[in-house]
Amino acid sequence: AQKVTQAQTEISVVEKEDVTLDCVYETRDTTYYLFWYKQPPSGELVFLIRRNSFDEQNEISGRYSWNFQKSTSSFNFTITASQVVDSAVYFCALRISGNQFYFGTGTSLTVIP
């Protein structure tokens, strides 16, 4: 069975602090994709990143970085120098064969000015 766990329900940080959002996944498939989505207060779901199971390179995009470790089945997301605009709910998701997505329960991030 597939499962995505985001153990952190809510996180609050002060602006300019770094914050890491954890994501742990379970699957027996050897080919899969991992995703992060952002849901700002306006409610839409915004795609942030996709990573396939054969690519364990970490990725950095501006203040965002992602650490994919197959050995621990984790795909963690770090925001450096957080800003108020980063306040949102962040979802980690897993896609296996068949195009079905499995979402975690989300982490609500509040950045305090």
Added chain:
Amino acid sequence: DAEITQSPRHKITETGRQVTLACHQTWNHNNMFWYRQDLGHGLRLIHYSYGVQDTNKGEVSDGYSVSRSNTEDLPLTLESAASSQTSVYFCASGDPYEQYFGPGTRLTVT
């Protein structure tokens, strides 16, 4: 630009009524999905379709149905609305590498 739209954006209905939520995409994707979002549960898959005339049940399909008569549309029907179906509903379409989400429909069943 290609897009995915949902209507209505907000709906209030009474228990027992039939409700249909519309989803329309212009991405020309074969794959379409319906999710519901509830606090503490994230997004849960209701139904999905891999093409015209194809429909499949997801994790929380009881009380819901879909039909796919063309590539662009996947309407979601609540046969007899229940208070437990008060939620935010997201439609998505996708290729093998990504899902594109609609803006969501907030449904309240009173």
